[in-house]
Amino acid sequence: MAAISVAVPRKGRPLEAVLDRLATHTGATDLADEVVSTLRYEKAVTKGSQSVEQSVYDRLAEYSTGNAEYTLYRDSRAGFPRRIVFDSMTWDLGDHEVHLVGREEPFRALRKHEFALGFDSADLVLEEVVGLEPDPLRDIADVNDRIDPLDTDVRVVSGLGDTVYHTLLAAPSVADGSLDREFVADYTGPVCISPRYERLVEAVVGTDALDGVTFTYPGEAVEEEAAIADAGLGVYVTVSGSTARDHGLVLGERLFPSETVLLENRHESGPVDDRLKRVLDPVETALPVQ
Structure with a gap:
C-alpha cells in the first residue's frame, strides 16, 4: 500500500x-x-x-x-x-x-x-x-x-x-458611509493591525489605498478590538463580529478569507x-x- x-x-x-x-x-x-x-x-x-x-x-x-x-x-x-x-x-x-x-x-x-x-x-x-x-x-x-x-x-x-475573514473595523466616529477599500484609499491616519499581518494587509487592501496610512499595533495584553476602537480604524479576523460590536465597532468589508x-x-x-x-x-x- x-x-x-x-x-x-x-x-x-x-x-x-x-x-x-x-x-x-x-x-x-x-x-x-x-x-x-x-x-x-x-x-x-x-x-x-x-x-x-x-x-x-x-x-x-x-x-x-x-x-x-x-x-x-x-x-x-x-x-x-x-x-x-x-x-x-x-x-x-x-x-x-x-x-x-x-x-x-x-x-x-x-x-x-x-x-x-x-x-x-x-x-x-x-x-x-x-x-x-x-x-x-x-x-x-x-x-x-x-x-x-x-x-x-x-x-x-x-x-x-x-472560512473566517480579515475584516475592516472602525469606530462610528471614523466610519462615515461605506466601510470598504475605497474608504481606506481616502483615509489618512492610523490603522491598527496585528504586527505579523503587515504584508498581508498591504496585499489584500492594495498598496495604492494605503498612501497616508500609518500602521499601529495593539499593546501588550490589549484586545485587538479595543486597540482598533482607540485607533479608529483597523483590520482583524472576525467570525461573528459580536466582540467587535461589544467594543462599539462598525463591521465593514470582508477583505480576504482566512482559510x-x-x-x-x-x-x-x-x-x-x-x-x-x-x-x-x-x-x-x-x-x-x-
Whole structure:
C-alpha cells in the first residue's frame, strides 16, 4: 500500500479542518473527534482555564496507551508554553495511506522540499511570498498569480472552506458611509493591525489605498478590538463580529478569507499525490497550479 506523507499544523483551526475533511471521507469521525477534543483540552490546561492533577508525562503516557492510530508531542520550543500538540496520524484510504506529519510551519517545510503536499493557513502564504501590488488581492483563487516562480515552487491547490475573514473595523466616529477599500484609499491616519499581518494587509487592501496610512499595533495584553476602537480604524479576523460590536465597532468589508489551504510543491509531487488531491478537493473546487 502506497503511503502519502502530508505536512499539517501541530494545533489549531487548520489542523481541525484537515481532520474533519478526512473524517468525512473515511467515516472515522470518532477518531478525529478524539484528537480534536484532546488537543483542545490541552490548550485549556496550558492557558490555565482547565485544572489537572496528572503531570504532562502521565497524560502523554495515557494518550499513548493502546493507541496505534495517532501520536501526540510535547512542544518544547524555547520561549513557548510546553503544550501537548499533534505529532502524527495515519488514515487508510483503501489503496493508499495518508500519513499526517505535524510541523510548526508546514508551508515552510514544503518550501524546503521536505514534503510534496501540506496544509497551512492561507495567511502564511500572503505573509511570506505573495507580491505586493497597487491593486488588492481579493480571493484565494488569485493567490498563485501573485507568487513569483523564482521565489518558491509551492502553490495553492484549493481551500478547505473553514472560512473566517480579515475584516475592516472602525469606530462610528471614523466610519462615515461605506466601510470598504475605497474608504481606506481616502483615509489618512492610523490603522491598527496585528504586527505579523503587515504584508498581508498591504496585499489584500492594495498598496495604492494605503498612501497616508500609518500602521499601529495593539499593546501588550490589549484586545485587538479595543486597540482598533482607540485607533479608529483597523483590520482583524472576525467570525461573528459580536466582540467587535461589544467594543462599539462598525463591521465593514470582508477583505480576504482566512482559510486552510492545501499546498503543493509541484517539483516534489507525483501521481500518488494526485490521488490525495482528488480525495480532499474535488476537481471543480481546485485551483490551477501554475
